[in-house]
Amino acid sequence: MGTVTMTELNQKVSAVTRRVVELGETVQVTNRGRVVLRLVPEPQSTGSNLDTLIAAGVATPPTARHRPIGDRAPVPLSGDLDDILREVNADGEF
Secondary structure, three states, X not given: OEXXXXXXXXXXXXXXXXXXXXXXXXXXXXXXXXXXXXEOOOOOXXXXXXXXXXXXXXXXXXXXXXXXXXXXXXXXXXXXXXXXXXXXXXXXXX
């Protein structure tokens, strides 16, 4: 991981972004000795969207398998679905 100052980034923006894009290097930008931002390369999508998010560190993989929807008991409604939606819309919630 490289580090550049804000001044260096302003003066050499093309060179710094080239390091990130072409070399895949993460670059920290400092201002008065404090890290203020980090430039990271965009991950290449090779799998599902979830795999991409996990690889980027934005999401974590599931810890257990989910139950298929067909195995769940149906949820009883308090009334006709159209009536419920009209009521919700009349309240201004959606």
